[in-house]
Amino acid sequence: MANPLQFQIQTDSDIPASKQLFDQIQFAIASRRYPPGHRLPSTRQLAQITGLHRNTVSKVYRLLEETGLVESQAGSGIYVKAQGHEGGTKLGSPILDQYPDAYQIVQKSIDELLGQGCTLSQARELFLSEIDWRLKCSARVLVTVPERDMGAGQLMVKELEGALKIPIQLVSLEELVGVLELTHSGTVVTSRYFIGEAEAIAAPKSVRVIPVDIYDYNQELVKVKNLRQNSCLGLVSLSDGILGIAQILVHSLRGDDLLVMTARVDDTYRLNALIRSAHTIICDRASYDITKQAILEAREDLIRHPDLICSDNYIGEKSINLLKRELGLG
Known part of the structure; x- marks a missing residue:
């Protein structure tokens, strides 16, 4: 299915064009439409696509680089930056100094697995599964997000606990330093929106950080694209952050030809007002x-019953499977 998110800029909007573009690219990276290693369009190409000045595109790219989501490679272009475990690791000299035979043992074990017909990928999975399984009992899994958007963290915890069948602790980024002072092992999980902040806190503690990709909302965006002009769309979530990016995405698709209302699910007044207006x-x-x-409680006051669409996921399925492997759970 074609990707309905095509970096559309609404020039008559109150939202600055640079913010519209930044948010759309950030979403593309966070939902893995732009995976690690993906080369972004050149500033000239993106300027032609969006109609923006190249200086504006360059400003957005610089901000993405400062945020830690992309990196510039001289003479090559701008690429989505690998985060955490994605960057890969090699045996370092301190380990070899302490265990001089370790590398030969690893090589021999891999050669034996390959001799049995395993691929390198399967051998890697076997090693990770066994190591992480032995660490699992003492490890803690922490989900971290900024305090301003704990709703997104609550969504992540609900989905991860349901998928992984283990307890997950939610910690704000502001409290993460203190929590990590009290633990010697564990895994910090966050979305790519906050990976730079989380790694800066966790790295000095030798705690690994695993970024998860958010669901790409492709099916929902297709439905939004096909909504009748001048109809009212309601967006409801636990998270203010999700509501904010959802508004940007809808705006990029439809501009001002849809009326968009938002409500946190715990804001009863706004939720009821939204239900009475939204198609x-x-x-x-x-x-x-x-x-x-x-909706059921308000049905007698409704002229029409709104069409309710539920997004079943916040975290992408591939990220769930990756976490299961990294934690030795599957």
């Missing part, structure tokens, strides 16, 4: 039951 409502899984119940 279509999109909500996250954690907000679905409350939103559905609110």
